[in-house]
Amino acid sequence: xxxxxxxxxxxxxxxxxxxxxxxxRSLQGICAACAEISAGGIVMRAVPxxxxxxxxxxxxxxxxxxxxxxxxxxxxxxxNFGYAAPFILASSLVATIGLxxxxxxxxxxxxxxxxxxx
Numbered sequence: 001x002x003x004x005x006x007x008x009x010x011x012x013x014x015x016x017x018x019x020x021x022x023x024x025r026s027l028q029g030i031c032a033a034c035a036e037i038s039a040g041g042i043v044m045r046a047v048p049x050x051x052x053x054x055x056x057x058x059x060x061x062x063x064x065x066x067x068x069x070x071x072x073x074x075x076x077x078x079x080n081f082g083y084a085a086p087f088i089l090a091s092s093l094v095a096t097i098g099l100x101x102x103x104x105x106x107x108x109x110x111x112x113x114x115x116x117x118x
Contacts, residue, residue, distance in 0.1 A: 003088070003091035006083075006088055008020055008021055008024070040059065043055045043059060073086070077089060
């Protein structure tokens with residue numbers, strides 16, 4: 001979705017641009033909400049009960065750092081490299097994370113912890 005935003009600069013009609021960006025950002029927000037809920041659920045099942053609060057605090061801290069630092073980095077990239085640069089970087093990071101999740105196996109320790117908790 002973020003990668004599609006890089007191509008919205010090709011839309012020259014104002015109404016078409018607005019509708020396209022509105023739809024893409026809405027879809028991006030829905031996906032982000034699903035990812036946030038999923039991350040919390042995964043952490044709650046993957047860590048011992050004693051440290052769930054600390055683990056969720058780490059996730060929220062990382063998310064808020066992204067909210068704070070993202071516009072600064074995105075603005076600098078836009079100013080130096082153009083409209084598409086921040087979207088290309090974000091898409092590349094998401095693709096890298098996705099590939100890493102597919103390549104790196106889930107350890108059996110997490111599986112054992114989940115089985116013990118049920």
